[in-house]
Amino acid sequence: MDANHVISLNIVTPDGQVYSQDVKRIIARATDGDLGILPNHFPIIATLKIAEVRTLRADDVNREDAIAVNGGYIEFKDNVANIVANSAELAANIDLRRARYAKQRAEAHIKQAVAKNDPDYRRRAEVALARAVNRIHVYNDR
Template sequence: MADNSSVLTVSIVTPDGKVYERESADLVVVKTKSGQLGIMPNHVPVIASLEVDIAKVEYGENTDEIAVNGGFIEFSNNNVSIIADSAEKQEDIDVERANKARERAQRRIEEARQKHDDATLRRSQIALQRAINRINISKH
């Protein structure tokens, strides 16, 4: 059994509930608003806003990849908590649904550009980013 001071406990939750949990991780890598952040056991405490991107959880020779769509990460006492707007484990991603979401977002972006609707354009760009993130993670 691993020494508690040399492993991470990782939890990813959304408003809909817990999406992921691992009690013995070696490394967590996420993309924050300031850039990429890697957390290993005994890292200094941190709180950071997350970008729409992949969260990687490494343990032994394995890596779990989770599509994280915004939110924030908090780390202290070897506990990593990711509170995300939404998140999906790689094996739970419905690729067909993600492709449809990508196509829908691309259509809405074009419509918003033609109408000079900045609010709809920004929302559609975020939707496109989320769909592409999910598609990319499903291919790993």
């Protein structure tokens, strides 16, 4: 495949590589808005929100991959994209029951934090809720 028409995408976390694929398109949510990256895009570094990353695979243009990415950053240069994330999970690997339980637990923790007037605990619970909701969304959107 012509290197000028594909992007080599790697997603890594502290636990190791989660995704490595040649893709035709990357859609990610940066902290300042959505990014759409096609081959030969200008170089960019951006911080990522807790959100879904979608790719259009180069080996099968009818196949999109969805990855739940929980923060981190994306770097793109010379048709190579690297996402370094706090955690990431392919839609096919998401345990929906576990994600729903995490959502319920986070919602309960938010209520506790509000009752105790503990803004730090509330913020951590809100991040946990966002991660769980992201995983559920990616699972349902696959």
